[in-house]
Amino acid sequence: MTRQLYEFNGGVHPEEHKHASTSRPIGIAPLPRILIVSLRQHIGQPAKPIVAVGEQVLKGQMIGQAEGYVSVAVHAPTSGTVTAIAGHAAAHPSGLTDLCITIAPDGADRWIEHSALDYRNMDPSHLRNQLRDLGIAGLGGAVFPSFIKLNPGATQKVPTLVLNGGECEPWITCDDMLMRERAAEILAGAAVMRYMLHSDEVLVGIEDNKPEAIAAMQAAASQCDFPVEVVTVPTLYPGGGAKQLIKTLTGKEVPSGGRSTDVGVATFNVGTAYALHRAVNHGEPLISRIVTVTGNVHRPQNFEVLIGTPLAELVRLTGATRDDTSGYVMGGPMMGFDLISTDVPMVKATNCILVKSLALFPPPPPAMPCIRCTRCAQACPADLQPQELYWFARAKNFGKTQEYHLFDCIECGCCSYVCPSHIPLVQYYRYAKSEIWAKEKDKKAADLARERHEFRQLRIEREQQERAAKLALKASAKLAEASPESPDDAANAAKKAAIQAALERAKEKKEGVTPRNIENLPPEKLQEIAEIEARRAKIRAMAKDAVEK
Amino acid sequence: MLSSPYIAEQSSVSIIMLKVLAALVPGIAVYVWLFGPAILVTLTLASVTALVLETIAVRLRGWPAKPFLMDGSALVTAWLLALSLPPIAPWWLIVVGTFFAIVVAKHLYGGLGNNLFNPAMVGYAVLIISFPVQMTQWSAPLSLAGAHLSLLDSAQYIFTGILPDGLKLDAISSATPLDTLRTQLQLEHTVREITRLPIFGNLGGTGGEAVVLMFLLGGLYLWLARIITWHIPAAFIAGLWITGGLFHISDPDRYISPWFHLATGGVMLGAFFIATDPVTGATTPRGKLIFGAGIGILTYLIRTLGGYPDGVAFAVLLMNIMVPLIDAYTQPKVYGHKQKEPAE
Numbered sequence: 001m002t003r004q005l006y007e008f009n010g011g012v013h014p015e016e017h018k019h020a021s022t023s024r025p026i027g028i029a030p031l032p033r034i035l036i037v038s039l040r041q042h043i044g045q046p047a048k049p050i051v052a053v054g055e056q057v058l059k060g061q062m063i064g065q066a067e068g069y070v071s072v073a074v075h076a077p078t079s080g081t082v083t084a085i086a087g088h089a090a091a092h093p094s095g096l097t098d099l100c101i102t103i104a105p106d107g108a109d110r111w112i113e114h115s116a117l118d119y120r121n122m123d124p125s126h127l128r129n130q131l132r133d134l135g136i137a138g139l140g141g142a143v144f145p146s147f148i149k150l151n152p153g154a155t156q157k158v159p160t161l162v163l164n165g166g167e168c169e170p171w172i173t174c175d176d177m178l179m180r181e182r183a184a185e186i187l188a189g190a191a192v193m194r195y196m197l198h199s200d201e202v203l204v205g206i207e208d209n210k211p212e213a214i215a216a217m218q219a220a221a222s223q224c225d226f227p228v229e230v231v232t233v234p235t236l237y238p239g240g241g242a243k244q245l246i247k248t249l250t251g252k253e254v255p256s257g258g259r260s261t262d263v264g265v266a267t268f269n270v271g272t273a274y275a276l277h278r279a280v281n282h283g284e285p286l287i288s289r290i291v292t293v294t295g296n297v298h299r300p301q302n303f304e305v306l307i308g309t310p311l312a313e314l315v316r317l318t319g320a321t322r323d324d325t326s327g328y329v330m331g332g333p334m335m336g337f338d339l340i341s342t343d344v345p346m347v348k349a350t351n352c353i354l355v356k357s358l359a360l361f362p363p364p365p366p367a368m369p370c371i372r373c374t375r376c377a378q379a380c381p382a383d384l385q386p387q388e389l390y391w392f393a394r395a396k397n398f399g400k401t402q403e404y405h406l407f408d409c410i411e412c413g414c415c416s417y418v419c420p421s422h423i424p425l426v427q428y429y430r431y432a433k434s435e436i437w438a439k440e441k442d443k444k445a446a447d448l449a450r451e452r453h454e455f456r457q458l459r460i461e462r463e464q465q466e467r468a469a470k471l472a473l474k475a476s477a478k479l480a481e482a483s484p485e486s487p488d489d490a491a492n493a494a495k496k497a498a499i500q501a502a503l504e505r506a507k508e509k510k511e512g513v514t515p516r517n518i519e520n521l522p523p524e525k526l527q528e529i530a531e532i533e534a535r536r537a538k539i540r541a542m543a544k545d546a547v548e549k
Numbered sequence: 550m551l552s553s554p555y556i557a558e559q560s561s562v563s564i565i566m567l568k569v570l571a572a573l574v575p576g577i578a579v580y581v582w583l584f585g586p587a588i589l590v591t592l593t594l595a596s597v598t599a600l601v602l603e604t605i606a607v608r609l610r611g612w613p614a615k616p617f618l619m620d621g622s623a624l625v626t627a628w629l630l631a632l633s634l635p636p637i638a639p640w641w642l643i644v645v646g647t648f649f650a651i652v653v654a655k656h657l658y659g660g661l662g663n664n665l666f667n668p669a670m671v672g673y674a675v676l677i678i679s680f681p682v683q684m685t686q687w688s689a690p691l692s693l694a695g696a697h698l699s700l701l702d703s704a705q706y707i708f709t710g711i712l713p714d715g716l717k718l719d720a721i722s723s724a725t726p727l728d729t730l731r732t733q734l735q736l737e738h739t740v741r742e743i744t745r746l747p748i749f750g751n752l753g754g755t756g757g758e759a760v761v762l763m764f765l766l767g768g769l770y771l772w773l774a775r776i777i778t779w780h781i782p783a784a785f786i787a788g789l790w791i792t793g794g795l796f797h798i799s800d801p802d803r804y805i806s807p808w809f810h811l812a813t814g815g816v817m818l819g820a821f822f823i824a825t826d827p828v829t830g831a832t833t834p835r836g837k838l839i840f841g842a843g844i845g846i847l848t849y850l851i852r853t854l855g856g857y858p859d860g861v862a863f864a865v866l867l868m869n870i871m872v873p874l875i876d877a878y879t880q881p882k883v884y885g886h887k888q889k890e891p892a893e
Contacts, residue, residue, distance in 0.1 A: 253884055
C-alpha cells in the first residue's frame with residue numbers, strides 16, 4: 001500500500017557518499033584504554049556526579065544522576081576505576097570543557113546486576129523515571145531526554161508514532177546500518193514506545209536511498225504483532241529532520257515554538273528505539289551507540305562504540321591517519337562541527353566522525369555580495385527568507401531578524417549550500433541568535449539591577465519614614481507621657497508586607513522566564529546559555545548581598 | 550573558524566551571469582541577421598565601456614578588481630542597455646548611458662547587490678529624457694531598408710557620423726512600430742489602417758517580432774536553468790496583456806491588440822532579462838507577481854497614454870521603488886506558522 005506523501009519546501013541534493021561506509025558490517029569497537037564520560041550528554045541540565053575518584057565502578061553503573069527535569073543519568077560504559085572527575089575537552093565547537101568522569105577500564109567488562117523491566121505492569125511515571133535513570137536520550141542528534149517525550153501528557157495518547165530512519169545527511173550511515181542489522185530490535189523498542197504513548201499507528205520513514213534498510217525493516221515489520229508501516233520517502237536533505245519528516249508523512253506542521261505532540265505525532269530516531277529496547281527488555285542503560293567513521297580514512301565503517309571513547313582511539317580503527325587529514329567533524333558535512341582535539345570523547349549525540357581533508361572539503365571561495373537571487377529561499381525547508389535574515393543580521397538589526405522568524409531557522413545549511421555568492425549564511429544566523437540571547441540576558445541583568453535599585457530606594461524611604469515616625473513618636477511620648485500603641489505601626493507593617501509580596505511576585509516572574517527555542521540547539525549553545533544563566537545567578541546573589549548589607 | 554556546512558553546490562555569480570549572457574545570444578544573432586551588424590558594434594562598445602568603468606569604480610572603492618570583474622554583472626548590464634538602444638546611435642550615447650548605468654546607478658548606490666534601480670534601465674531613462682532625437686535612430690529591417698551597412702560602415706557611422714558616399718540616413722533607419730503607431734494614431738488613423746504599413750509584421754514589427762521571439766526562448770532557457778523563476782515574466786506578460794486586452798475591447802480602432810504589445814519593443818527582453826534582475830526586483834513569490842504585474846500594467850499605460858514610445862524602462866524603475874514595500878508585505882508563511890500564529 002502506498003501512503004500519500006507531502007512535500008516540504010526547499011531542500012537540496014548534496015552528494016551522498018554513503019556507500020563509503022556501508023560495505024562493512026557494524027564493527028564492535030574494542031575496549032579503549034581510557035573512557036572519558038561527559039556529564040553533559042543530553043540537552044538540559046548536566047548529570048550530577050555520584051561517584052568519587054578512586055571508586056571502582058561496574059559496567060552499567062550509574063555514575064551521574066539526572067538533575068532537574070530535563071536531564072538523564074549517565075553510566076559507566078565498562079568496569080574499572082574512576083581516575084578523575086574534572087573538566088575535559090568536550091564535543092562542542094567552542095572547545096569549552098565539560099565536567100567528565102574518567103574511567104580506567106579494568107578489562108573485565110563486568111556488568112552491574114540488571115534485568116528486563118516488566119513495563120506492562122509498571123506505573124507509567126515509574127517506568128519513565130526508570131528510563132531516565134537508564135540514560136535514554138534521543139540519538140538523532142538533539143539528545144532530548146526520551147522519558148519526557150514518552151509522556152502522552154494531558155491528551156492521554158499520541159496517535160502517530162514516527163520512527164525516523166531518514167538519515168538525510170551525506171556520509172552518515174549509522175542509522176542505515178542499524179536498520180539493516182538490527183531491525184527487529186528497533187521495532188521491539190517501538191513496541192514499548194507505542195505502548196507508552198497509546199499510539200494508533202507506527203510509521204517508519206526511510207529515505208529511498210537506503211533500499212537494504214527498507215527491506216530489512218519491512219521484513220521485521222511483517223513479523224511484528226502490531227501494524228508497522230515502513231514508508232519510503234524521497235531522498236532530499238533535510239528530509240530526515242523531525243519537522244520535515246512529519247510534514248512528509250502526515251502533511252502536518254509542528255507549530256513554531258511547539259512540539260510535535262501538538263499535532264499528535266511523536267518522532268524518535270531508530271537508534272533511540274534500539275536503545276529503548278536494550279533498556280526495557282534487557283535492563284541495559286545507554287552506554288554505547290553506533291558511530292560512522294568516514295571521510296578521509298582508509299577503511300570507513302560503522303562501529304558500536306562505548307560512550308566516552310576518545311576520538312583518536314575510534315579513528316584508529318579505520319587505519320592509520322592519512323597525511324592530508326585537515327580536521328575532524330562530529331556529525332555530517334551539513335550540520336556537523338569541528339572537533340578541536342583528538343582527545344574529545346564520544347557522547348550520546350555522536351552519530352558520525354567525519355575525517356576531513358582539503359581535497360574532500362575544500363574551503364569555499366571568498367564571499368561575494370548578496371545579489372538577492374533567492375536560491376536560499378527556494379532551498380529553505382523552514383520557508384524563511386534567508387536573504388532578508390542575512391541582510392538584517394549583517395546590519396545587526398536583530399529585532400528585524402526576529403520579525404523574520406530567525407528562531408524558526410533549523411540551521412540545516414541548505415542556504416549556504418546553494419548560495420552562488422558563497423556567503424556563510426548559517427554562520428550569520430548563529431551569530432545573530434547568540435547576540436540576541438546575550439542581549440536578552442543583559443536585559444534581564446539590567447532589569448534585576450533596576451529592581452534592586454528601586455528596592456533600595458524604597459527601603460531608604462521606608463527607613464526615613466520609620467525614623468521620622470519614631471522621632472515623632474518619641475516627641476509625642478515626651479509630650480504626652482504615655483500614649484497607646486500608634487496605629488501607624490500596624491499600617492506600616494501591612495504596607496511592608498504588601499511591598500515584600502509584590503517584590504517576591506516580580507522576582508518569581510523574572511526567574512520564571514526561561515530561554516525559548518532551546519529544543520534543537522547544538523551543545524555549545526546550551527553551554528553558552530548555561531553559562532549566562534550562571535552569571536545571572538551570580539549577579540542575583542550579589543544583588544541580594546548588596547540589599548542585605 | 551569555518552563552521553558547517555562544509556560542502557557547497559558548484560555555483561557562482563559568474564556562472565549565473567554567463568548563463569544570462571548565453572541566453573541573449575540567439576536574440577542577438579537574429580537581430581544581426583534581420584537588422585544588420587550594427588548592434589555588434591554597440592554591444593562591444595557598451596561592454597568595453599562597462600568593464601573599464603567597473604574596474605575604475607572597484608579600484609576607487611578599494612575592492613579586489615578581479616572577482617568583481619569576473620562576476621560578469623557589468624557585462625550583463627552593458628548588453629541589456631545596448632539591446633535597449635538604437636543600434637546606429639552615436640558612440641557617445643552608448644558611453645553616456647553605460648556611465649549612468651555602471652557608475653551612477655550601480656556603484657554610487659553601493660555596487661553589486663546594493664543598487665536600488667536597475668542599472669541598464671537607469672542608463673536608458675537618462676538617454677531617452679536627455680537625447681530623444683538620437684534615441685529614435687533605429688535600424689530599418691534589412692527587408693525594408695534601401696541599403697545595407699557592413700560591420701565597418703556601421704562602426705564608422707557610429708563613431709564618426711559619416712555614412713558611405715551617396716547613402717542617406719533615411720535609407721537605413723526607420724521609426725519603430727511603436728513610434729509609427731503613436732504618430733499615426735495622432736493623425737487620426739485607425740489601428741486597422743496603420744497596421745497595413747510595411748513596418749508592421751504578423752504580430753509585432755517586421756523583423757522585430759523574430760528577435761522578440763528569440764528573447765522569449767532565451768528567457769525560457771533561463772527559467773529551465775533555474776536562473777529565474779516564472780513569477781515575474783508571467784505576471785509582467787499577463788499584466789500587459791490583460792490591460793491591453795481591456796483597452797482593445799473597449800475601442801479596437803484606437804487600441805491595438807494586446808498581442809502586438811507583447812511582440813514589440815522591450816517587452817520580452819524586459820520580462821525575462823531586465824525585470825528579473827534579482828538585485829532590484831522583488832524576492833518573495835507573491836511579491837514577484839505584484840512586481841511583474843505592476844511593470845506590465847505600467848508599461849502599457851506609459852506606451853498608450855504617456856509621452857514615450859516604450860514604457861518598459863520607466864515601468865521597471867517605478868516598480869523598483871516599490872520593491873522594499875512589496876517584499877515587506879508579502880513575506881511567505883514560515884514553517885510552523887501556517888495553522889495559526891502562536892500567541893505572543
